[in-house]
Amino acid sequence: MVSRDGSSVDKSIPTASLRPGETNHDAEYDEDADVFLARCEEQYGPVFNIYKFNRFYTVISDPLLREVFRSENLSFGDGLDDITGIHAFTASVTRAKRKFSDSAIHEMVRDMVTPNLALFTPTIVERMQTMVDREVGFSKDRKFVEDPLLFFQEMIASAMATVFMGHEIANDPQVLQTFIECTHDLARVTDPRTSDRRWRAFFNRAKYGLVNPLQKHIRVLVDAATPVVQERRRQEAEALEKGLAYNRPLDIMQGILDHFDQYGVVDLEDVCGHLLVMILVSVHTTSDSSTYLNYYLAAFPECIDVLYQEQLEVLDQICKEREEQRQSKLVSGEVSSVEDFAGTALDPRNDRDLSAPAVKRMVRVDSFVRECLRFRTTGAGLPHVAQEKVALSNGMTIHKGSRIIINLRSSHLNQDLQGEDAGQFRPWRFVGKSKAATKVASDFIPFGMGRHACPGRFLAVQKLKTVVAVMVSRYDKFEMQDPSKKMKALHARLGEQVPTGLYFTSR
Numbered sequence: 001m002v003s004r005d006g007s008s009v010d011k012s013i014p015t016a017s018l019r020p021g022e023t024n025h026d027a028e029y030d031e032d033a034d035v036f037l038a039r040c041e042e043q044y045g046p047v048f049n050i051y052k053f054n055r056f057y058t059v060i061s062d063p064l065l066r067e068v069f070r071s072e073n074l075s076f077g078d079g080l081d082d083i084t085g086i087h088a089f090t091a092s093v094t095r096a097k098r099k100f101s102d103s104a105i106h107e108m109v110r111d112m113v114t115p116n117l118a119l120f121t122p123t124i125v126e127r128m129q130t131m132v133d134r135e136v137g138f139s140k141d142r143k144f145v146e147d148p149l150l151f152f153q154e155m156i157a158s159a160m161a162t163v164f165m166g167h168e169i170a171n172d173p174q175v176l177q178t179f180i181e182c183t184h185d186l187a188r189v190t191d192p193r194t195s196d197r198r199w200r201a202f203f204n205r206a207k208y209g210l211v212n213p214l215q216k217h218i219r220v221l222v223d224a225a226t227p228v229v230q231e232r233r234r235q236e237a238e239a240l241e242k243g244l245a246y247n248r249p250l251d252i253m254q255g256i257l258d259h260f261d262q263y264g265v266v267d268l269e270d271v272c273g274h275l276l277v278m279i280l281v282s283v284h285t286t287s288d289s290s291t292y293l294n295y296y297l298a299a300f301p302e303c304i305d306v307l308y309q310e311q312l313e314v315l316d317q318i319c320k321e322r323e324e325q326r327q328s329k330l331v332s333g334e335v336s337s338v339e340d341f342a343g344t345a346l347d348p349r350n351d352r353d354l355s356a357p358a359v360k361r362m363v364r365v366d367s368f369v370r371e372c373l374r375f376r377t378t379g380a381g382l383p384h385v386a387q388e389k390v391a392l393s394n395g396m397t398i399h400k401g402s403r404i405i406i407n408l409r410s411s412h413l414n415q416d417l418q419g420e421d422a423g424q425f426r427p428w429r430f431v432g433k434s435k436a437a438t439k440v441a442s443d444f445i446p447f448g449m450g451r452h453a454c455p456g457r458f459l460a461v462q463k464l465k466t467v468v469a470v471m472v473s474r475y476d477k478f479e480m481q482d483p484s485k486k487m488k489a490l491h492a493r494l495g496e497q498v499p500t501g502l503y504f505t506s507r
């Protein structure tokens with residue numbers, strides 16, 4: 001059965017035993033994935049086969065999991081496509097039929113998003129604050145948000161629309177709606193609750209391979225972008241004519257337009273297609289994590305004031321330093337009066353902004369975010385498919401076509417890697433440990449590892465930290481509508497329906 005399914009034919013890889021009367025591992029896994037995986041690890045060691053969701057998987061655990069991420073012949077993109085058919089979905093919007101894991105998409109994020117993070121931060125913060133103040137607001141009574149995921153999707157989509165397409169386009173309500181709808185479309189493609197998981201990939205391939213339902217989103221983006229791009233071209237030509245430097249907009253759309261050839265992009269429609277792929281990979285993942293950070297704040301209320309106090313201390317310190325810098329410029333005569341700082345980098349009105357350097361200094365927020373991601377990311381996940389035969393260092397062989405899945409608990413709940421209290425949520429676990437939430441290694445794999453490690457993690461973590469900072473600065477009490485759903489909220493997987501609503505009480 002193992003070899004027929006295309007899974008590893010290496011006979012030295014054991015297959016986990018089934019419970020009496022069961023024909024697959026689904027029920028045992030669904031009851032408690034971590035208990036099931038711990039049993040298998042104890043019985044069989046770090047590599048074993050399981051039969052789950054009608055497929056054989058070779059489970060790889062610590063210390064061998066780094067070999068999966070480092071191998072060029074094991075692909076996460078193909079592993080996800082195998083379950084969901086996601087490649088047909090993202091390929092349908094670009095001329096080159098790009099997968100989300102295509103090197104061009106990776107390079108766009110790496111070269112244009114990450115280096116400009118500090119410059120994007122004020123926009124991200126402003127968008128998030130506006131959205132929270134408008135939708136949740138301040139009131140004496142606690143405010144109820146029935147579907148927190150919907151709320152955070154809107155918040156993240158709004159911030160990302162500006163980063164990807166610039167202010168002018170992001171202010172178009174249809175564009176924002178497109179960002180949100182795309183996220184819902186992707187959630188449907190990857191939905192882990194799909195009743196017949198066997199047919200999910202097949203249906204998605206048929207749907208997105210034959211017709212192209214994402215085309216309507218491309219049209220909205222192209223229609224909104226066309227006049228803006230024309231105006232930018234006009235301004236650039238005018239600046240050139242007058243011998244002036246053109247003030248190039250910072251968004252990713254401009255970056256792609258400026259590097260058409262490098263990324264193999266054909267026209268504006270294709271630019272919008274590439275932006276859509278980036279929207280798909282970024283908004284869904286980040287809004288999901290943002291939502292669950294708020295459930296963790298509700299479950300561990302003792303964190304809220306610690307996080308808020310840190311924020312106040314960091315901002316006080318920054319205010320002090322900026323005032324010292326202003327004074328020294330006044331004393332040296334470089335600047336003649338306080339009023340002259342208006343509109344400059346040292347404008348006193350920006351002293352208490354949640355700037356990129358301020359967010360970077362919030363080490364407790366960083367540790368809280370990393371601990372939430374660690375604690376949540378357990379069970380088995382990050383499926384891979386072997387494109388070629390791979391020899392593991394323990395002598396076992398993964399054959400071409402085999403399906404691999406990572407034993408996440410063997411990293412995130414591993415006492416040797418995390419400490420004896422690996423099973424407990426300790427929000428300040430990483431403070432002073434030089435283990436930032438962006439730092440991938442075999443003890444922290446929510447963003448994968450190796451050459452294909454998520455290139456968007458710097459933006460993602462920046463956004464997640466900002467969400468925490470914005471929320472604790474406005475609310476001092478976070479409560480679950482149904483506290484009995486706490487465990488479900490802490491361990492929900494990406495794409496699962498939110499377990500309960502949230503109440504927010506203003507400071």
Ligand code: HEM
Pocket residue numbers: 069076077100101102103105106109113278281282283285286289382445446447448449450451452453454455456457459460
């Ligand atoms: C909390 C949010 C996020 C999580 C948990 C996440 C997680 C992941 C994971 C697990 C991978 C696979 C890594 C591997 O194969 O080793 C990945 C790949 C990727 N992610 Fe993210 N991601 C997030 C946010 C983002 C954002 C914001 C962007 C874009 C701005 C992004 C862009 C990508 C791309 C392009 C890839 C494919 C990389 C490749 O195959 O070379 N992600 N992400």
